Amino acid sequence: MKKIFAIVLFFISAFSFAQAPSGYKPVKDTSAFKQKMEAQSKLITSLESDFTQEKYLSVMSEKIISKGHFHFKKVNMLRWEYNEPYKYLIAINKDKMFIKDNGKVSKYDINSNKMFKSINEMMVNTVQGNLLNSKDYKAKFFENDKFYLLELTPLQKGAKDFLKVIQLYINKVDYAVDKVKMIEPSDDYTSIDFTNRKTNQPIADEKFIIK
Amino acid sequence: MKNLLLSSFIAILFSACHFGHYGRLKEINECYYLATNLKPLFGDNFNSFLFKTNITVYGKDYSGLLVTKQMSPKDYRVIFTTELGMKLFDFEFKDTAFTLHYCVPQFNKPKLLKVIQKDIETLLMNDLDKKTFLKFNDSKMFYSIHKTKIGKLEYYYFTENTTEHLVKIEHAKKRRKKTTFTLSNYQNDFPGNILIQHHDIKLKIELNLLKK
Numbered sequence: 001m002k003k004i005f006a007i008v009l010f011f012i013s014a015f016s017f018a019q020a021p022s023g024y025k026p027v028k029d030t031s032a033f034k035q036k037m038e039a040q041s042k043l044i045t046s047l048e049s050d051f052t053q054e055k056y057l058s059v060m061s062e063k064i065i066s067k068g069h070f071h072f073k074k075v076n077m078l079r080w081e082y083n084e085p086y087k088y089l090i091a092i093n094k095d096k097m098f099i100k101d102n103g104k105v106s107k108y109d110i111n112s113n114k115m116f117k118s119i120n121e122m123m124v125n126t127v128q129g130n131l132l133n134s135k136d137y138k139a140k141f142f143e144n145d146k147f148y149l150l151e152l153t154p155l156q157k158g159a160k161d162f163l164k165v166i167q168l169y170i171n172k173v174d175y176a177v178d179k180v181k182m183i184e185p186s187d188d189y190t191s192i193d194f195t196n197r198k199t200n201q202p203i204a205d206e207k208f209i210i211k
Numbered sequence: 212m213k214n215l216l217l218s219s220f221i222a223i224l225f226s227a228c229h230f231g232h233y234g235r236l237k238e239i240n241e242c243y244y245l246a247t248n249l250k251p252l253f254g255d256n257f258n259s260f261l262f263k264t265n266i267t268v269y270g271k272d273y274s275g276l277l278v279t280k281q282m283s284p285k286d287y288r289v290i291f292t293t294e295l296g297m298k299l300f301d302f303e304f305k306d307t308a309f310t311l312h313y314c315v316p317q318f319n320k321p322k323l324l325k326v327i328q329k330d331i332e333t334l335l336m337n338d339l340d341k342k343t344f345l346k347f348n349d350s351k352m353f354y355s356i357h358k359t360k361i362g363k364l365e366y367y368y369f370t371e372n373t374t375e376h377l378v379k380i381e382h383a384k385k386r387r388k389k390t391t392f393t394l395s396n397y398q399n400d401f402p403g404n405i406l407i408q409h410h411d412i413k414l415k416i417e418l419n420l421l422k423k
Contacts, residue, residue: 053295053296055276055292055296057278057290059280059282059288059290060259060278060280060288060290061259061280062259064261064276064278064292066294082294085261085421085422086263086276086294086421088263088274088294090294090295099274101265101274102265106272162297162298162315182296184298186313188298190295190296190297
Protein backbone atom coordinates (compact mmCIF):
# COMPACT_ATOMS: atom_id res chain seq x y z
CA MET A 1 0.00 0.00 0.00
CA LYS A 2 2.79 2.34 0.99
CA LYS A 3 4.51 1.50 -2.30
CA ILE A 4 1.46 2.45 -4.34
CA PHE A 5 1.13 5.67 -2.37
CA ALA A 6 4.80 6.46 -3.04
CA ILE A 7 4.36 5.78 -6.77
CA VAL A 8 1.26 7.96 -6.93
CA LEU A 9 3.07 10.68 -5.03
CA PHE A 10 6.01 10.41 -7.40
CA PHE A 11 3.75 10.82 -10.43
CA ILE A 12 1.92 13.75 -8.90
CA SER A 13 5.16 15.52 -8.08
CA ALA A 14 6.65 14.63 -11.46
CA PHE A 15 3.51 15.97 -13.12
CA SER A 16 3.51 19.19 -11.18
CA PHE A 17 7.21 19.58 -11.86
CA ALA A 18 6.57 19.10 -15.59
CA GLN A 19 4.09 21.98 -15.42
CA ALA A 20 6.88 24.47 -14.75
CA PRO A 21 9.01 25.49 -17.74
CA SER A 22 12.58 24.27 -17.37
CA GLY A 23 14.65 26.44 -15.06
CA TYR A 24 11.54 27.88 -13.40
CA LYS A 25 9.61 26.93 -10.27
CA PRO A 26 6.05 27.90 -9.34
CA VAL A 27 5.62 31.19 -7.45
CA LYS A 28 4.44 30.40 -3.91
CA ASP A 29 2.79 33.67 -2.98
CA THR A 30 0.98 34.71 -6.16
CA SER A 31 -1.18 37.37 -4.49
CA ALA A 32 1.91 39.20 -3.18
CA PHE A 33 3.37 39.09 -6.70
CA LYS A 34 0.14 40.41 -8.22
CA GLN A 35 0.01 43.26 -5.72
CA LYS A 36 3.59 44.19 -6.45
CA MET A 37 2.90 44.10 -10.22
CA GLU A 38 -0.13 46.33 -9.83
CA ALA A 39 1.70 48.79 -7.58
CA GLN A 40 4.55 49.00 -10.11
CA SER A 41 2.26 49.50 -13.10
CA LYS A 42 0.48 52.31 -11.24
CA LEU A 43 3.81 54.16 -11.03
CA ILE A 44 4.17 54.12 -14.80
CA THR A 45 2.82 57.14 -16.69
CA SER A 46 4.79 56.64 -19.89
CA LEU A 47 7.08 54.07 -21.41
CA GLU A 48 9.20 53.75 -24.50
CA SER A 49 11.50 51.05 -25.74
CA ASP A 50 13.13 49.40 -28.73
CA PHE A 51 11.86 45.97 -29.62
CA THR A 52 13.00 42.98 -31.64
CA GLN A 53 10.32 40.63 -32.90
CA GLU A 54 11.11 37.06 -33.91
CA LYS A 55 8.66 34.93 -35.80
CA TYR A 56 9.42 31.23 -35.63
CA LEU A 57 7.75 29.00 -38.22
CA SER A 58 8.70 25.33 -37.92
CA VAL A 59 8.88 24.84 -41.70
CA MET A 60 11.30 27.73 -42.22
CA SER A 61 15.00 27.38 -41.49
CA GLU A 62 15.35 31.00 -40.39
CA LYS A 63 13.30 33.17 -38.08
CA ILE A 64 11.69 36.31 -39.48
CA ILE A 65 13.21 39.17 -37.52
CA SER A 66 11.74 42.67 -37.45
CA LYS A 67 12.79 45.61 -35.33
CA GLY A 68 11.14 48.77 -34.15
CA HIS A 69 10.31 51.18 -31.39
CA PHE A 70 7.25 51.75 -29.24
CA HIS A 71 5.85 54.59 -27.15
CA PHE A 72 3.16 54.21 -24.51
CA LYS A 73 1.41 56.88 -22.50
CA LYS A 74 -1.37 56.60 -19.97
CA VAL A 75 -4.23 56.29 -20.56
CA ASN A 76 -4.50 54.06 -23.59
CA MET A 77 -2.08 55.69 -26.04
CA LEU A 78 0.31 53.43 -27.89
CA ARG A 79 2.57 53.88 -30.90
CA TRP A 80 4.02 50.62 -32.21
CA GLU A 81 6.38 51.15 -35.10
CA TYR A 82 8.41 48.73 -37.24
CA ASN A 83 11.51 50.18 -38.92
CA GLU A 84 13.32 47.08 -40.17
CA PRO A 85 13.13 45.40 -42.63
CA TYR A 86 9.92 47.29 -43.47
CA LYS A 87 8.04 50.36 -42.30
CA TYR A 88 4.72 49.74 -40.60
CA LEU A 89 3.05 51.67 -37.81
CA ILE A 90 0.06 51.03 -35.56
CA ALA A 91 -1.02 53.77 -33.20
CA ILE A 92 -3.80 53.60 -30.64
CA ASN A 93 -5.18 56.82 -29.25
CA LYS A 94 -7.99 56.07 -26.79
CA ASP A 95 -10.82 54.86 -29.04
CA LYS A 96 -9.07 55.53 -32.35
CA MET A 97 -6.63 53.31 -34.15
CA PHE A 98 -4.27 54.39 -36.96
CA ILE A 99 -2.35 52.17 -39.33
CA LYS A 100 0.34 53.62 -41.57
CA ASP A 101 1.45 51.26 -44.30
CA ASN A 102 3.24 52.14 -47.56
CA GLY A 103 2.83 55.82 -46.65
CA LYS A 104 -0.96 55.43 -46.52
CA VAL A 105 -2.75 56.20 -43.24
CA SER A 106 -5.98 54.38 -42.32
CA LYS A 107 -8.01 55.46 -39.32
CA TYR A 108 -10.40 53.16 -37.45
CA ASP A 109 -12.84 53.42 -34.60
CA ILE A 110 -11.70 50.74 -32.16
CA ASN A 111 -15.20 50.09 -30.87
CA SER A 112 -16.50 49.49 -34.39
CA ASN A 113 -14.44 46.36 -34.79
CA LYS A 114 -14.15 43.42 -32.40
CA MET A 115 -10.74 42.48 -33.76
CA PHE A 116 -9.30 46.00 -33.29
CA LYS A 117 -10.74 46.06 -29.79
CA SER A 118 -8.97 42.85 -28.86
CA ILE A 119 -5.71 43.98 -30.56
CA ASN A 120 -5.91 47.17 -28.53
CA GLU A 121 -6.57 45.38 -25.24
CA MET A 122 -3.87 42.85 -25.87
CA MET A 123 -1.19 45.38 -26.89
CA VAL A 124 -1.91 47.90 -24.16
CA ASN A 125 -2.20 45.23 -21.48
CA THR A 126 0.93 43.44 -22.64
CA VAL A 127 2.98 46.62 -22.48
CA GLN A 128 1.59 47.38 -19.03
CA GLY A 129 1.83 43.79 -17.82
CA ASN A 130 -1.87 43.97 -17.04
CA LEU A 131 -2.98 40.77 -18.73
CA LEU A 132 -2.92 38.92 -15.41
CA ASN A 133 -6.09 40.74 -14.42
CA SER A 134 -7.94 39.78 -17.57
CA LYS A 135 -10.85 37.38 -17.27
CA ASP A 136 -10.05 36.12 -20.76
CA TYR A 137 -6.93 34.28 -19.61
CA LYS A 138 -6.02 31.69 -16.99
CA ALA A 139 -2.75 32.72 -15.37
CA LYS A 140 0.08 30.57 -13.99
CA PHE A 141 3.06 32.06 -12.17
CA PHE A 142 6.66 30.82 -12.24
CA GLU A 143 10.01 32.29 -11.27
CA ASN A 144 13.76 31.81 -11.40
CA ASP A 145 16.43 34.07 -9.89
CA LYS A 146 16.07 36.76 -12.58
CA PHE A 147 12.51 36.59 -13.92
CA TYR A 148 8.95 36.00 -13.07
CA LEU A 149 7.32 34.02 -15.85
CA LEU A 150 3.63 34.50 -16.38
CA GLU A 151 1.87 31.93 -18.50
CA LEU A 152 -1.51 33.03 -19.79
CA THR A 153 -3.80 30.55 -21.44
CA PRO A 154 -6.70 32.04 -23.38
CA LEU A 155 -10.14 30.90 -22.28
CA GLN A 156 -12.27 32.25 -25.10
CA LYS A 157 -12.89 30.00 -28.07
CA GLY A 158 -11.93 32.54 -30.74
CA ALA A 159 -8.57 33.26 -29.12
CA LYS A 160 -7.84 29.58 -28.46
CA ASP A 161 -7.92 28.87 -32.20
CA PHE A 162 -4.76 30.85 -32.84
CA LEU A 163 -3.11 31.15 -29.44
CA LYS A 164 -2.05 28.34 -27.12
CA VAL A 165 -0.30 30.39 -24.48
CA ILE A 166 1.26 33.82 -23.88
CA GLN A 167 4.44 33.93 -21.83
CA LEU A 168 5.44 37.19 -20.17
CA TYR A 169 8.99 37.43 -18.78
CA ILE A 170 9.00 40.05 -16.03
CA ASN A 171 12.33 41.06 -14.57
CA LYS A 172 12.65 41.00 -10.79
CA VAL A 173 14.50 44.33 -10.60
CA ASP A 174 11.74 46.71 -11.70
CA TYR A 175 8.84 44.38 -12.58
CA ALA A 176 8.96 45.41 -16.24
CA VAL A 177 8.06 43.07 -19.10
CA ASP A 178 11.35 42.16 -20.81
CA LYS A 179 9.98 39.61 -23.23
CA VAL A 180 6.64 38.40 -24.56
CA LYS A 181 6.24 35.08 -26.33
CA MET A 182 2.99 34.17 -28.05
CA ILE A 183 2.81 30.47 -28.84
CA GLU A 184 0.32 29.16 -31.40
CA PRO A 185 -1.45 25.78 -31.20
CA SER A 186 1.06 24.48 -33.81
CA ASP A 187 3.97 25.58 -31.52
CA ASP A 188 5.02 28.25 -34.01
CA TYR A 189 5.58 31.42 -32.03
CA THR A 190 6.20 35.15 -32.05
CA SER A 191 8.56 36.52 -29.42
CA ILE A 192 9.21 40.18 -28.69
CA ASP A 193 12.24 41.37 -26.72
CA PHE A 194 12.26 44.88 -25.23
CA THR A 195 15.52 46.82 -24.85
CA ASN A 196 16.58 50.41 -23.99
CA ARG A 197 13.50 51.03 -21.90
CA LYS A 198 12.76 54.56 -20.68
CA THR A 199 10.09 55.06 -18.03
CA ASN A 200 8.11 58.21 -17.25
CA GLN A 201 9.87 60.44 -19.76
CA PRO A 202 7.66 63.14 -21.29
CA ILE A 203 6.06 62.05 -24.60
CA ALA A 204 4.02 64.55 -26.64
CA ASP A 205 0.43 63.55 -27.41
CA GLU A 206 1.18 64.25 -31.09
CA LYS A 207 3.21 61.04 -31.18
CA PHE A 208 -0.09 59.17 -31.03
CA ILE A 209 -1.79 61.05 -33.86
CA ILE A 210 -0.77 59.81 -37.29
CA LYS A 211 -1.25 61.93 -40.38
CA MET B 212 -23.50 52.71 -98.93
CA LYS B 213 -24.99 53.17 -95.51
CA ASN B 214 -25.38 49.42 -95.21
CA LEU B 215 -21.81 48.88 -96.30
CA LEU B 216 -20.53 51.31 -93.69
CA LEU B 217 -22.64 49.71 -91.02
CA SER B 218 -21.57 46.19 -91.96
CA SER B 219 -17.89 47.19 -92.07
CA PHE B 220 -18.31 48.78 -88.66
CA ILE B 221 -19.92 45.62 -87.33
CA ALA B 222 -17.19 43.54 -88.95
CA ILE B 223 -14.48 45.64 -87.29
CA LEU B 224 -16.29 45.46 -83.98
CA PHE B 225 -16.58 41.70 -84.23
CA SER B 226 -13.01 41.16 -85.27
CA ALA B 227 -11.89 43.43 -82.42
CA CYS B 228 -13.95 41.34 -80.05
CA HIS B 229 -12.59 38.17 -81.50
CA PHE B 230 -8.93 39.10 -81.22
CA GLY B 231 -9.62 40.89 -77.98
CA HIS B 232 -6.64 41.86 -75.88
CA TYR B 233 -4.24 39.53 -77.71
CA GLY B 234 -5.02 40.55 -81.30
CA ARG B 235 -1.66 42.25 -81.71
CA LEU B 236 0.35 39.15 -80.92
CA LYS B 237 2.15 37.56 -83.81
CA GLU B 238 2.52 33.83 -83.77
CA ILE B 239 6.05 32.90 -84.72
CA ASN B 240 6.01 29.22 -84.19
CA GLU B 241 3.04 27.16 -85.10
CA CYS B 242 4.40 23.99 -83.63
CA TYR B 243 3.78 23.26 -80.01
CA TYR B 244 7.04 23.03 -78.15
CA LEU B 245 8.44 22.88 -74.65
CA ALA B 246 9.45 26.26 -73.30
CA THR B 247 12.91 25.85 -71.87
CA ASN B 248 13.53 29.46 -70.85
CA LEU B 249 10.58 29.65 -68.44
CA LYS B 250 12.10 28.62 -65.14
CA PRO B 251 10.20 28.45 -61.84
CA LEU B 252 11.00 31.74 -60.06
CA PHE B 253 10.91 30.34 -56.54
CA GLY B 254 12.84 27.15 -57.28
CA ASP B 255 16.11 28.52 -56.01
CA ASN B 256 18.15 25.99 -54.02
CA PHE B 257 15.45 25.51 -51.39
CA ASN B 258 15.75 29.14 -50.33
CA SER B 259 12.97 31.06 -48.70
CA PHE B 260 11.63 34.41 -49.86
CA LEU B 261 10.09 37.07 -47.65
CA PHE B 262 7.64 39.64 -49.00
CA LYS B 263 5.87 42.61 -47.47
CA THR B 264 2.40 41.86 -48.75
CA ASN B 265 -0.92 43.61 -49.18
CA ILE B 266 -4.06 41.73 -50.15
CA THR B 267 -7.00 43.96 -51.03
CA VAL B 268 -10.23 42.06 -51.43
CA TYR B 269 -13.52 43.89 -52.02
CA GLY B 270 -12.25 47.00 -50.21
CA LYS B 271 -10.75 45.15 -47.25
CA ASP B 272 -7.02 45.44 -46.86
CA TYR B 273 -4.92 42.70 -45.25
CA SER B 274 -1.28 43.55 -44.85
CA GLY B 275 1.49 41.33 -43.59
CA LEU B 276 4.46 39.18 -44.48
CA LEU B 277 4.37 36.34 -46.97
CA VAL B 278 7.08 33.68 -46.82
CA THR B 279 7.70 31.00 -49.42
CA LYS B 280 9.95 28.03 -48.80
CA GLN B 281 10.89 25.29 -51.23
CA MET B 282 10.79 22.06 -49.23
CA SER B 283 11.67 19.65 -52.07
CA PRO B 284 11.95 20.27 -55.84
CA LYS B 285 8.21 20.57 -56.35
CA ASP B 286 6.99 21.15 -52.82
CA TYR B 287 6.48 24.72 -51.57
CA ARG B 288 5.16 26.07 -48.28
CA VAL B 289 3.58 29.54 -48.45
CA ILE B 290 2.70 31.29 -45.17
CA PHE B 291 1.08 34.69 -44.67
CA THR B 292 1.26 36.39 -41.24
CA THR B 293 0.40 39.88 -40.03
CA GLU B 294 3.24 42.29 -39.19
CA LEU B 295 2.51 41.52 -35.52
CA GLY B 296 3.11 37.82 -36.15
CA MET B 297 -0.40 36.38 -36.29
CA LYS B 298 -0.64 33.63 -38.89
CA LEU B 299 -3.36 34.26 -41.49
CA PHE B 300 -2.86 31.28 -43.78
CA ASP B 301 -0.45 28.39 -44.34
CA PHE B 302 -0.57 26.62 -47.71
CA GLU B 303 1.40 23.76 -49.19
CA PHE B 304 1.77 23.12 -52.92
CA LYS B 305 3.20 19.71 -53.76
CA ASP B 306 3.27 18.87 -57.48
CA THR B 307 -0.33 19.65 -58.38
CA ALA B 308 -1.75 18.88 -54.90
CA PHE B 309 -2.81 21.65 -52.54
CA THR B 310 -2.94 21.35 -48.74
CA LEU B 311 -4.52 23.94 -46.48
CA HIS B 312 -2.56 23.68 -43.21
CA TYR B 313 -4.13 26.68 -41.52
CA CYS B 314 -6.41 29.58 -42.28
CA VAL B 315 -8.15 32.30 -40.25
CA PRO B 316 -11.93 32.69 -40.80
CA GLN B 317 -11.43 35.91 -42.83
CA PHE B 318 -9.71 33.90 -45.57
CA ASN B 319 -11.55 30.64 -45.08
CA LYS B 320 -14.06 31.21 -47.87
CA PRO B 321 -13.98 28.56 -50.62
CA LYS B 322 -14.09 30.98 -53.58
CA LEU B 323 -11.50 33.39 -52.16
CA LEU B 324 -9.19 30.55 -51.12
CA LYS B 325 -9.42 29.00 -54.58
CA VAL B 326 -8.51 32.29 -56.27
CA ILE B 327 -5.52 32.94 -53.98
CA GLN B 328 -4.43 29.31 -54.38
CA LYS B 329 -4.52 29.65 -58.20
CA ASP B 330 -2.58 32.93 -58.06
CA ILE B 331 0.19 31.42 -55.95
CA GLU B 332 0.24 28.29 -58.12
CA THR B 333 0.74 30.51 -61.15
CA LEU B 334 3.76 32.15 -59.52
CA LEU B 335 5.26 28.86 -58.33
CA MET B 336 5.01 27.41 -61.88
CA ASN B 337 5.16 23.86 -60.52
CA ASP B 338 3.74 22.00 -63.51
CA LEU B 339 5.23 24.18 -66.23
CA ASP B 340 7.58 21.49 -67.48
CA LYS B 341 4.64 19.24 -68.30
CA LYS B 342 3.01 21.85 -70.54
CA THR B 343 3.40 22.55 -74.21
CA PHE B 344 3.39 26.12 -75.48
CA LEU B 345 2.73 28.25 -78.51
CA LYS B 346 5.27 31.01 -79.01
CA PHE B 347 4.43 34.58 -80.10
CA ASN B 348 6.15 37.92 -80.50
CA ASP B 349 4.53 41.27 -79.83
CA SER B 350 4.43 43.73 -82.72
CA LYS B 351 7.38 45.76 -81.36
CA MET B 352 9.46 42.66 -80.66
CA PHE B 353 9.94 43.64 -77.00
CA TYR B 354 8.66 40.37 -75.63
CA SER B 355 8.56 36.67 -76.32
CA ILE B 356 5.20 35.32 -75.35
CA HIS B 357 4.45 31.73 -74.45
CA LYS B 358 0.88 30.57 -74.36
CA THR B 359 -0.49 27.43 -72.80
CA LYS B 360 -3.84 26.24 -71.55
CA ILE B 361 -4.55 24.99 -68.04
CA GLY B 362 -8.14 23.90 -67.52
CA LYS B 363 -10.37 26.51 -69.12
CA LEU B 364 -7.81 29.28 -68.75
CA GLU B 365 -5.21 30.43 -71.24
CA TYR B 366 -1.90 31.41 -69.66
CA TYR B 367 0.35 33.97 -71.39
CA TYR B 368 3.94 34.40 -70.18
CA PHE B 369 5.69 37.60 -71.35
CA THR B 370 9.49 37.43 -71.30
CA GLU B 371 11.51 40.56 -72.08
CA ASN B 372 13.76 39.84 -75.05
CA THR B 373 16.70 41.97 -73.85
CA THR B 374 16.89 40.68 -70.26
CA GLU B 375 15.06 37.32 -70.56
CA HIS B 376 13.15 38.31 -67.42
CA LEU B 377 9.59 37.13 -67.02
CA VAL B 378 7.78 40.46 -66.69
CA LYS B 379 4.12 39.56 -67.05
CA ILE B 380 1.79 36.58 -66.77
CA GLU B 381 -1.81 36.84 -67.85
CA HIS B 382 -4.76 34.55 -67.33
CA ALA B 383 -7.36 34.83 -70.05
CA LYS B 384 -10.59 33.17 -70.99
CA LYS B 385 -11.61 33.28 -74.64
CA ARG B 386 -8.72 35.75 -75.18
CA ARG B 387 -10.10 38.22 -72.63
CA LYS B 388 -7.71 38.87 -69.77
CA LYS B 389 -8.91 37.89 -66.30
CA THR B 390 -5.78 38.37 -64.19
CA THR B 391 -2.51 40.20 -64.78
CA PHE B 392 0.68 39.38 -62.86
CA THR B 393 3.28 42.14 -63.25
CA LEU B 394 6.83 41.28 -62.20
CA SER B 395 9.19 44.26 -61.98
CA ASN B 396 12.34 45.71 -60.36
CA TYR B 397 14.47 42.66 -61.05
CA GLN B 398 17.56 42.23 -58.90
CA ASN B 399 19.79 39.18 -59.26
CA ASP B 400 17.25 37.66 -61.64
CA PHE B 401 14.40 37.87 -59.14
CA PRO B 402 11.56 40.42 -59.23
CA GLY B 403 11.51 42.94 -56.36
CA ASN B 404 7.82 43.64 -56.93
CA ILE B 405 4.98 41.37 -57.99
CA LEU B 406 1.51 42.79 -58.53
CA ILE B 407 -1.45 40.49 -59.10
CA GLN B 408 -4.46 42.39 -60.41
CA HIS B 409 -7.76 40.60 -61.04
CA HIS B 410 -9.96 42.19 -63.67
CA ASP B 411 -13.20 40.31 -63.00
CA ILE B 412 -13.24 40.42 -59.20
CA LYS B 413 -12.08 43.11 -56.78
CA LEU B 414 -8.88 41.44 -55.68
CA LYS B 415 -5.35 42.80 -55.76
CA ILE B 416 -2.24 41.21 -54.27
CA GLU B 417 1.01 43.17 -53.94
CA LEU B 418 4.26 41.41 -53.04
CA ASN B 419 7.37 43.48 -52.30
CA LEU B 420 10.50 41.45 -51.73
CA LEU B 421 12.22 42.06 -48.39
CA LYS B 422 14.67 39.20 -48.29
CA LYS B 423 15.83 36.33 -50.42
